[in-house]
Amino acid sequence: MKSVTSGHRLADGLDTKIAEVSTSLQSSVRPIVEDLIGTSHRPVTLARRLGIDKTLTGRIMRSVRANDPFEILHNAPAPHGLRIFLKAAADAGVDEDLREKAESSIADFESLIDAFPEGRSALEAAISDYIPEVRKRNERTAKQSVYKSMSYLLGYQAEASLLTTVISPSERSDMVDTTHVDSMIGLRRLRGESPVNLFGIRRHCMLPDATNWIETLGGDRGIDDAHQFLLENYCGKPIPSLRVHDSANVRYSVLDAESLPINEPVTLVNGWTIRNASLRYADDEHTHEWHSSLLRIPTRTRVQDYFVHQDVWPGPPDFVPGMPGLDISTVRTPQSGPQHDRIDMDMPVEHLGLGVHQPGIRHSTAPWYQEMLGHVFESRKLNPNEYRAYRCEIVYPVPFVRMMVWFNLAQKPHEQA
Incomplete structure (x- = not known):
């Protein structure tokens, strides 16, 4: 799969790391999805095939279809959710080599998250400026939290x-x-x-x-x-x-x-x-x-x-x-x-x-x-x-x-x- 680049929107080293992790994650998860449900794009089809929650499969499907590295990582489930997907794929008979490649990509994704002191939320904040709908949603959530806390503190x-x-x-x-x-x-x-x-x-x-x-x-x-x-x-x-x-x-x-x-x-x-x-x-x-x-x-x-x-x-x-x-x-x-x-x-x-x-x-x-x-x-x-x-x-x-x-x-x- 051709590597997608983030266009140097953040510091060069971080841009490169995000592009590498995004490319690896998408290129390793997509073949498993295709092996399970072919060319179908419906999260519910994947959920029924594996017997897992359709919210999880919805995020997986959005991530494998995304074209921008920031969007790939934003839509991807947390590493724990991706491993639930891999276990279900193993139970469904997906090839071990495909699963091992995906596990390696998930580990890289986990390392990228751990590089931020606040974990996934800090990674999301760093990339949200370049995904307008994510930026608006995150900003509203943050401001709503301020409203609730300041209401209590000020009375x-x-x-x-x-x-x-x-x-x-x-x-x-x-x-x-x-x-x-x-x-x-x-x-x-x-x-x-x-x-x-x-x-x-x-x-x-x-x-x-x-x-x-x-x-x-x-x-x-x-x-x-x-x-x-x-x-x-x-x-x-x-x-x-x-x-x-x-x-x-x-x-x-x-x-x-x-x-x-x-x-x-x-x-x-x-x-x-x-x-x-x-x-x-x-x-x-x-x-x-x-x-x-x-x-x-x-x-x-x-x-x-x-x-x-x-x-x-x-x-x-x-x-x-x-x-x-x-x-x-x-x-x-x-x-x-x-x-x-x-x-x-x-x-x-x-x-x-x-x-x-x-x-x-x-x-x-x-x-x-x-x-x-x-x-x-x-x-x-x-x-x-x-x-x-x-x-x-x-x-x-x-x-x-x-x-x-x-x-x-x-x-x-x-x-x-």
Whole structure:
């Protein structure tokens, strides 16, 4: 059999070893399968012939049919399962020479697995980047485990988190305003009595002469009552106790744990506007704008929607997950190439068209979502049909991973330059 190569996707030595083990395993197992069931490709036929589980024979059949060395090893059963197959093949009268060759290949496969400290799971992680469906499945499994463990450790969890941002021209021609609505759907306290920061607002000055401030969706400034930022028509009742906590340049809405009974779900929707929040145009120092968010509550689904006015910030946003690091207030331009502390996770971004009434805007976790968006745009006196909508939806988002969202800045028109 001609050797299959992995195309030097990993270190050369590991690539070569995987190609050798894959070629050997496939070329030794396939003749046994053909001896038993001929050219049939049905796992159930092999299972009946040998009297073994069809899940095991299904993996064997996928492995012998694969064309890529990574896929051969991914689909192959564990060495123990392959030896169950060999024993059944011996009982069925398969030639001893064929079985000895297969046993030698299985031993090589076992040695490759043992070369990784965490065994088969570490080998799967190394090759998963090059098999998209495996990568997605493994990532989802890992994130689901984080969701379960962090829910217990923190004592809170939620069904969904919807973070909506509206980016609109400011009264200052060189700035934009941002409106944010943070919805926590089905929030539950599982254990413990520690308060938790539910919603946070970062304050930062973009230009020396551009004063910015925070206000409610109704336009009220200087508010210290956390409940006045809530959109109460979309919150569950009774609303638990919240208080404001200021920390440096961040203002938090803090949940009083004892006001939320154990295992009683509640939905909270929090909204605010930052005037003169960000730059509108590029200049000699700034080519991009960014937003960051940090999810603190384990949740099954995270949806981040951006509604961007058609006259500002051209092009789709780039969502970049990363580890929280040192002060990022001076970061203005994304680095080219690999970024420090970036986490390699799938971040699908959809362009949903103009406005808030597109069918794709709906979300099953919040049947009232489009109605709420209409209320937000009406409160801000904005025309939703002038706004491009983008969505990034993540299943089992990882808590305390910082999401950086980058936008290109347009050049300032000549008449304003």
